[in-house]
Amino acid sequence: MELVCPAGNLPSLKAAVENGANAVYMGFRDATNARHFPGLNFNESNTAKAIDLAHSRGVKVLLAVNTYPQPHNWGDWQTAVDRAAGMGFDALIAADLGVLDYAANRHPQLPLHLSVQGSATNYEALRFYHKNFGIRRAVLPRVLSLSQVRHVVENSPVEIEVFGFGSLCVMVEGRCLLSSFAAGQSPNTFGACSPAESVEWRETPSALETRLGGILIERYGKTDRAGYPTICKGRFEAGGHSYHAIEDPTSLNTLGVLPDLLKMGIAAIKIEGRQRSPAYVAEVARVWRQAIDAATRDPEHFSPKAEWNAALAKVSEGAQTTLGALHRPWQ
Amino acid sequence: MTDSLIRPRLSLGPVLYYWAEPDLRAFYEAVADSPVDIVYLGETVCSKRRSLNFEDWMELAAKLTEAGKEVVLSAMTLLEAESELLALRRICDNGRYWVEANDMGAVALLAGKTPFVAGPGVNTYNQHSLAVLARQGLKRWVLPVELSKQTLAAMQRERPTGVETEVFAYGRLPLAYSARCYTARHHNLPKDDCQLRCLDYPDGLLLKTQEGQPFLALNGIQTQSAQTYSLLPDLDEALELGVDILRISPQSHHTLAVIDAFHKGLDQPSTAKRQQEAILRFMPTGPCDGYWNNRPGIEQSV
Structure with missing residues (x-):
């Protein structure tokens, strides 16, 4: 199981790499990715640095180009995909049908992941993206129960990545206006x-x-x-x-079901938070590295250590955590 | 209105709310005699809403077809459970009617087999996405509700041949979907034991800000705008952009009057603004048209 950590900037990327991430994900400094906030993300020169740094430590680098272009700004997304293909990213994370189609045809060597923004909550949808664009992995929206996630994994033509920790979208990603x-x-x-x-x-x-x-x-x-x-x-x-008619301020924390996720064959755990500090990334990566290693070694006797949950609670939004939709009664 | 402009047809979107069976049947009986051209039928929000089953919907579809309506079967937007996929397969394999896909899972099942409509639940934000869907057998697409007339104009210029354009022209806007049911939450009930509370809110449950501003409407797992989107005053723009179909989203009362107002507006576009004034009182918390004008959706142009 891969640990995929957020990199909003170079210091966060370093924090992720040094604390046990198997992969990091990042975005360019524009609207082509879903964490388009001032002061965040990468320009051309620090992108190259970031890729070098991660690759030198054997960590993969994924690029999110996962928002939806319109005709007037399509060129920005096309440029982002072309840049990604030329810079040595390990995969492109995309959602828009047009962007996926362009990437699959123009850069067939660039592996594609379906972003959570693609709103694919069932395996029929995953089959569509696999058949038409050859996606290798999909990130599931945070709306499925544990048994629903298992069912998707069992029938999916591609690897499945789920969110493990961080801010919680209660709406289906890609479908919230x-x-x-x-x-x-x-x-x-x-x-x-x-x-x-x-x-x-x-x-x-x-x-x-x-x-x-x-x-x-x-x-x-x-x-x-x-x-x-x-x-x-x-x-x-x-x-x-x-x-709080929709949701209380709370964070997702799935440490408690990590052995279940391992057992059902989840390929990767994603940590949310490219907009968060390097200290957040370091702390969350460190805890999750230990947890994944412990659960892999001995899944039967795994239980989250109190110190892990305490460390995660300190960096949680609203200082409360939940299993979210994975835990049926939450729904 | 010049002769070169086509006259858009009127469609009636799927009922987004949970209405009891007699209400649904009475509604569609009235619709059969209304001037709408196209009727979308089926449950698109929550699979626990079962006032009508698949056979009932098909029977209704046959009746409406007899009454001269074009019928399209609408499929669910958020597909999670295998039971929902089973229901989806029945709709996609109906053998007679076009299907409105509101999820890529539906597109996967329809591709190359059944002509389909990409509904508001499919993110068709640019001409390249439209081209991908056209290759799969798309016959009609609905402009995503948050996109503007400027984006529509650009997409119309590059629209694939044989694909019609539909615009959500009236109703509370579908804005978001969730695993969580907000109507059940409002009643402190878990989703699995929701006691079908949505039946009590035939137009959704109004959500106001703490200073009393109407903001959203909760409709089970769907969140809508409180305000009613209406492009009736902007009919001339829709005509100029070559929109083929204008969609009216049903509400529990006065939908027939709304259809009538749009129908009259299309007959005489110069009266459209007057028609809008006549139906303002049917909008629970007033109108909005911000998205059409590339503004925040809640805004209403003056």
């Missing part, structure tokens, strides 16, 4: 949920308000820990109650 509804830009079109320029933090006498595109997402008391305003983690009112 909440951000553009409020702010005009979505992960699909722009590579970012709640783009920074549409986010506001407003102090009032009694509270700190977070807004997206002017729309009130959350109101924090003076002592609350304020989070980044994503709509799905906001507090809204329905039927006279004000509550």
Whole structure:
């Protein structure tokens, strides 16, 4: 089982490589990838450095070109794919049918992974991408229960990668337009949920308000820990109650089911968080390296160590963790 | 309106909500006599909604066909369980009607076999994706709801021959899908024991911000806009862009009046804005058209 870690910049990539990642994933500095945030990602010169550094340690480098181009900006995605093919990436992670088609035809030697943004939640969909574009691996959206994941793996023509840890999209990735509804830009079109320029933090006498595109997402008391305003983690009112109508601020942590994931033949565990700090990457990579090694050595007697969960809790969003959809009652 | 512009047809999208069987049947009985040209039938949101089974839908399809409607069978958007794939296979192998795919799993089953429509659940964001789908047997595509008229114009210029363009023109916008059921969550129920609470919300459950602004509507595992998207005032633009079909998404009341307003608008595009004013009161929390104008979706142009 491969440990695939996020690299938002060179220091994070180093942290991942030094703490046991088998592969890192990254994006270029534009809307062609789903973590299009200011100050993040790689330009041409540090991309080459990143690939050299990782490869010198035997770590694979995957490039995410996993958002959806439109006719007016198609050229940017095509350029990203061409650059990826020429720079020695180990695989391209893509979602858009046109991008996958272009890459498969123009650069048949470049291995393709289906991004989580491709929204493939069943093996029939995976068969389509395999047959038409020759994808080698697919990343599953964080919406399936453990038994559903197992069923996909058993019937899938390609390797399966699942998310192990990090911020949790509760919506099917690639099928969430909440951000553009409020702010005009979505992960699909722009590579970012709640783009920074549409986010506001407003102090009032009694509270700190977070807004997206002017729309009130959350109101924090003076002592609350304020989070980044994503709509799905906001507090809204329905039927006279004000509550987290979609999801509580919480992170995904699947350490508890790691032996199950190993046993069903999951090829890779993905750690979310290209927008997080090098310290986060180092800590999460270190814990997950130990956990995967321990579970591989002795899956029958594996249980997550208290110190691992404590270390992960420290870097979790909202300081709570969940198994998410893998655990059926959560759904 | 010049002679060179084609007159778009009107379609009725699948019912996105959970309505009880008598309500569904009464609705489609009325639809049979309405001026819509195309009717999409089937459950696209949640497989636990079983007011009608496959045979019932097929029977309804036959009746509507007899009434002169073109029928398309719509398939689910989020396919997770094997039981859902089994249901999908029955729809794809129906042998008579086109199928609206809302997931690539459906496209996989339809490719090269059955003419299909790429529904709002398929991400067709550019001309290259459209070309891939056309090679598989695509007959019609629906513009993803977050895309603008500028993007539509560019895609229309490079549209493959034999492929029609449909636009979601009226209704609460489908914005997101999840593993989690928000209607059940609202009632503190787990999804597996949801007690079919969606039956209580025939137009979705309104979600407001903490300062009272209508924002979203919860429809089981689907999240919609609270506001009703309407391109009725923009009919002239849709006509100029060569849109073949305008889709009206059903709501529990006044859908026939909405169909009528669009029908009149198409007869006399100069009256479209007036028609919109006449149906404003049928929109639970007012209109929006931001996406069409390359703006945040919730906005309404003046």
